[in-house]
Amino acid sequence: MQRTLLIYESKYGATEKIVKYLTPILGPANYCTTDQFTDSYKDFDFFVIGSGVYSGKLDPEIYDFVDNNRDWLKDKPVALFSVSLSLKDGDENLKNLSKIIGSTVNLKSLGVTLTLSDLSDEDSYALDIFSQKVGFPLKDMDNFNLEEVTNYALELKEIKESLISPAPQTRKFIEEFLTSHNTCTLSTGYQNRVRSTPIEYNYFNGYIYLLSEGGEKFANLPLNNQVSVAVYEDYTGFFNLAGMQITGTSEIISEGSPEYEDVLRMKGLKIDFIKRNPVKMNMIKITIGKVEFLYSEFKKLGYEAKQIQNFK
Numbered sequence: 001m002q003r004t005l006l007i008y009e010s011k012y013g014a015t016e017k018i019v020k021y022l023t024p025i026l027g028p029a030n031y032c033t034t035d036q037f038t039d040s041y042k043d044f045d046f047f048v049i050g051s052g053v054y055s056g057k058l059d060p061e062i063y064d065f066v067d068n069n070r071d072w073l074k075d076k077p078v079a080l081f082s083v084s085l086s087l088k089d090g091d092e093n094l095k096n097l098s099k100i101i102g103s104t105v106n107l108k109s110l111g112v113t114l115t116l117s118d119l120s121d122e123d124s125y126a127l128d129i130f131s132q133k134v135g136f137p138l139k140d141m142d143n144f145n146l147e148e149v150t151n152y153a154l155e156l157k158e159i160k161e162s163l164i165s166p167a168p169q170t171r172k173f174i175e176e177f178l179t180s181h182n183t184c185t186l187s188t189g190y191q192n193r194v195r196s197t198p199i200e201y202n203y204f205n206g207y208i209y210l211l212s213e214g215g216e217k218f219a220n221l222p223l224n225n226q227v228s229v230a231v232y233e234d235y236t237g238f239f240n241l242a243g244m245q246i247t248g249t250s251e252i253i254s255e256g257s258p259e260y261e262d263v264l265r266m267k268g269l270k271i272d273f274i275k276r277n278p279v280k281m282n283m284i285k286i287t288i289g290k291v292e293f294l295y296s297e298f299k300k301l302g303y304e305a306k307q308i309q310n311f312k
Helices: 016-025 037-045 061-071 087-101 122-133 146-162 170-180 257-266 273-278 296-300
Strands: 004-009 027-032 048-054 078-083 108-110 185-188 193-204 207-213 228-232 242-253 282-295 306-310
Touching: 004 016, 004 061, 016 027, 016 048, 016 078, 016 146, 037 242, 048 061, 048 146, 048 257, 061 087, 061 122, 061 296, 078 146, 087 108, 108 146, 170 193, 170 242, 170 282, 170 296, 170 306, 193 257, 207 242, 207 257, 257 282, 282 296
Parallel strands: 004 027, 004 048, 048 078, 078 108
Antiparallel strands: 185 193, 185 228, 193 207, 207 282, 228 242, 242 282, 282 306
């Protein structure tokens, strides 16, 4: 699986805080400061480099690191981010840093929390000059936005996934796996209410069908049709991985509709038997959007063990 390394400098802890939020989302991943970097990290597949902006500039250690390592960084996918009060300053610094590398896959300026009492005399003086120049009063500020940081991490994750070399016939492997299994975990949610349900399923032509007597999941589905489904085998070892995460949209199939009855026949159920059932049987149809399939067989074929397939 593709490994991500986050390299950073953090004078007051803001950049380090962001790095610690990004790392688990981008996993498998690790992080280090420039002086903790070792040659073994060069084998990682995706790099994210970040720094705060001090006196209008990124940390000089970041510039030195990029300059000293650009010979191999230019051949790697690299994303850059800055943390600053002025996003414009961050953007300009990132563009300059990107030029040293030659090309980058993403540049992002993020907001920061400012506590005046934490600043060094040098940074306090520089900020005072800056505030007079742009005409805003100096005071403690909180421009840190956790939702923005997590969305940035997901943006990087999507970029990283786009760089994976696709294995041939990925969809075929996925469909064989889905048709050879019959139990999944359905996850639904609305606002602060979340629910995960182990349930039997049938797969057919890009759709997953579920038959249920009911339950709390039906409180979520009419309000939020976005769902996630997990299908997997028991873990028996790192070299025998087989499991997938599916994202898609759901809809309730009306009882008595042609599709409802077709699915019952596909499941080997008699329509009259279902009609005589003393309780209603509710049918959920899931249209598959994206499948993330972690499958050791891909690795044996010479590809990344994790493959992404968009069904739309």
